[in-house]
Amino acid sequence: MAKIGKLTILLLISSEKEEEGFLKKVSDLGYKVCIGKAGTMDSREIIAAIETTAKREGIFSAGCYREEHAVYHTALSALKGLCRGEVGIGNFLRTVGVKFVILRGPMDTDRSDLGEWISVGIYGMIGAPIKGFEHEAIGLDINSI
Amino acid sequence: MAKIGKLTILLLISSEKEEEGFLKKVSDLGYKVCIGKAGTMDSREIIAAIETTAKREGIFSAGCYREEHAVYHTALSALKGLCRGEVGIGNFLRTVGVKFVILRGPMDTDRSDLGEWISVGIYGMIGAPIKGFEHEAIGLDINSI
C-alpha cells in the first residue's frame, strides 16, 4: 500500500540520486508525477512555477479550467502550510529556496474506488536573505481532481 | 550530513518497523528524540500531547520556562502547517489522527556552530468524522532552544 501524500513527501526529501528510482516506482504505481525548484521572495512565483511545471509535464491539460483550479488551490494551500499560517515571504523579509513535487493519481493505491487526486508538496529552506540564516519548512495539500 | 527537519520528516513517515532503526540513527547523530500519537477534534489536545511527551521523554526540563516556551511555539506553528492556514479542527467539523515527532539537537549535523534547535513535526490523516473520509497532512516547525 502506498499513499499519495507519503509518496509526495518521500520525493520531496529524496536526494537527486534517490529521485530517479523513486520516480520510476511512483510512475509504476500509476501516478503522473513531476518535480521542480523555485528560489524567490515572491509568493506568486512559487505558485506560477508549480502551475507551469504541472501543465508542461502533462499533470493536467492546459485548457481545462476545472483541473487548473484544483492544482491552483492545492498549490496555494501547500504554500500556506510551508509558511505555517498566513502566506508571507518577501513581505515578511524572508526568502525561500524550495523543491516541489506534484502527483496525480489514486489517494491510496489500495483504494481504487476513490478516483483521482492531486497532491502538491513543497520542501526546502526558508529564512533571512543572508547565506546560512535559514531552516527547513514543508507544506502539503491534497485535493480531488 | 543530516538536517533536523529532514530527520523529523523521515521519522514521521516511517512505518513502525522502520522506526526503531531510524531512532537509533537519529540518537547516534546527537539528537534527543521522541514520538507520540494523538487522535482528536480538539486542537489543544495535540499541543498538550506534544508538550507532555517532550517533557516526559526529557526533550526539555519540566521546570524551564524558556525551553517550554520554545517547544510550545514550535508545536503551535507545526499545527498551523498541518491545518494549512488558520488552526481549525473540531470547530471546522473535522478530526485528525496524527503521529508527532520531536527532535532536539543540531540544525545540521555538519554545522556545530549553530547551537541547539527544536523541531516538531506532525503527520497523519485529517478529515470528516466518517471512516475513510480523510486525507494526509503534514506540519513542521523549527526553532532555536
Place this chain on the structure above:
Amino acid sequence: MAKIGKLTILLLISSEKEEEGFLKKVSDLGYKVCIGKAGTMDSREIIAAIETTAKREGIFSAGCYREEHAVYHTALSALKGLCRGEVGIGNFLRTVGVKFVILRGPMDTDRSDLGEWISVGIYGMIGAPIKGFEHEAIGLDINSI
C-alpha cells in the same frame, strides 16, 4: 446566460414566496439545488447543516469521499467569507442566523465544456447574542466537483 454564483445569491436573498419560482427556474437550468437554515454560535453546526442537507437532498452521494470533500471545502470557504477573515462565531461572542443554498451544475449555463461545479452560499444575520443587535453578512465559494 446564468452563472452558478449569481443563482446561488439570488436564492439566498429571495423571500420564501419568491423561492418556489426561483427553485423551479434553477432546476430547469440543469442544477441540483437545496436550501436550509442554521441558527447557532458554533461554526461546526453550520458546516454540519450544509453537509447533511446536501447529502439528504442528493447533491452528492453519501458514500463518495471526493464529492463530500469538495462540498466540505466549499462550505468552509463560504463560512470564511461570511466571517470576513478568520472563522469566529461563539468564540468571538457572536451568533448567526443564516440561510444557506447549495447548487450543483454548470459554472455558467452557456459553457457546457467546464464540467460540474458546486456552489455554497450563506446569508443572514450575524451579531451579538442580543435581539436586534445584528447585521447582514454573506459568504460564497465555488469549486469543481
Place this chain on the structure above:
Amino acid sequence: MAKIGKLTILLLISSEKEEEGFLKKVSDLGYKVCIGKAGTMDSREIIAAIETTAKREGIFSAGCYREEHAVYHTALSALKGLCRGEVGIGNFLRTVGVKFVILRGPMDTDRSDLGEWISVGIYGMIGAPIKGFEHEAIGLDINSI
C-alpha cells in the same frame, strides 16, 4: 421593509439594464448610493477605487476622518469576504474583475432608531490570469458611520 445588505447585494448582481431602476428605488428609500468597477491584481487598487468613488459621489465628506475610517474598514472587510479569508490577489497569482456598490443610510428601512450605516459590497470574477479561468466571488461588510 428593505435591508441595507440585501439592497447592496441586489445592486451587485443586477445587470446594467436593471441598475437604473434599482438605483432610483434605493435612493427613494433614503440611501446615498454609488457603483464602480475595478480590474486588478493589486488589493490596494480595489480599496482605493472604493474610497475614491465614495468620496467623489458624496457618500462621505472628503475631509471627515471618522467617515473615511468607517468606509475604509468596511471596504477592507468586504475584500476579506471576497478572498474568503486571508487577503491575497496578485501575491496569490490571481486577478479580479469586480463591481462594487456602496450604500449609506438606514440598516433597515423599518428601523429609524438605528442611525446611519455604511455597506460595501464587492462581486465579480476571481481567477487565474488566463481568460475564462475564473469563477464568481462576493464580499460584504456593514458598519455604523
Place this chain on the structure above:
Amino acid sequence: MAKIGKLTILLLISSEKEEEGFLKKVSDLGYKVCIGKAGTMDSREIIAAIETTAKREGIFSAGCYREEHAVYHTALSALKGLCRGEVGIGNFLRTVGVKFVILRGPMDTDRSDLGEWISVGIYGMIGAPIKGFEHEAIGLDINSI
C-alpha cells in the same frame, strides 16, 4: 496634547496606586473611562467582560446597537493584537490574565474636530496553564463611535 491610545496604554501599565491619579487626569481631559480584569482560557469571556464593563460604566448606552457594535469590533481587534494574529487562547492551550481599559472621547485632545472615538486596550500575561510560565502581551484598537 494627549492621545486616546497613549492614555489607554498608560492606564493599562499603571500600578493600582498610579491608577487613581491617571483616572482623574483622563476624566478631566474629557474622556469616559473604565477598567476591568479577566482571567480565562475562553476568548469570548474577554470580549464579554469588556462589553459588560463598558455598558455598566456608561461608556455606551445599553440599548444603542451602533455603539455596542463599535465597542465589540474594537474589543475583538484589540484581542487580535493581544494574540498577535489569529485569535487563540484555550484552543491553543494557553491562558490569559489581563487588565483592560476602555476610553471614549477625543482621538487627540488638541483636535476637537474629529468627534468621539472609542479605544480598547488589553494588557497582561499570556502563557501555559502552569504558574510562572507566561509572558506579557498587549493589544489595542481604536474606532469612531
Place this chain on the structure above:
Amino acid sequence: MAKIGKLTILLLISSEKEEEGFLKKVSDLGYKVCIGKAGTMDSREIIAAIETTAKREGIFSAGCYREEHAVYHTALSALKGLCRGEVGIGNFLRTVGVKFVILRGPMDTDRSDLGEWISVGIYGMIGAPIKGFEHEAIGLDINSI
C-alpha cells in the same frame, strides 16, 4: 520589580525628553536596549529596520543565526499585533509611522532564573495615506534568546 514588556511599552510611549532618563534606567536594570523609527507602506521595511538597528546596536551578534532568528520572529509577531491580525500595510492601502524599541535581558528583574529574553515593541500611527487620517496602534512580542 520591572518586567521586560512593560519597560518596552514605557519606552515606546515616552516623549523624546523622557527617553534619555528611561534608557539609563533600563540599562541599569541590566538590559541591552535600542530605539528606532520607520515610516513606510512596506511591511518588510519595518522588519528590516528592527533587525538592522538591533544588529548595529549590538542587541545580537551579526553572525549568530539563532539570535537573528529569535529577533526576526519577535519582530514579525509584534508587527502582527500592530496590524491586529493579518499583516497588511501598503497592500491594505495604509501607511505607518512608528517607533520601535528592542530590549534584551531578564523577563522580570526579580527572576534571575529565567535566562535572557528579547522584547520587540512597535508603536505609532497607522492610517490612510492622507495627512491626519490615522490613529495609534501598538504591537509587542517576547521570546527567549
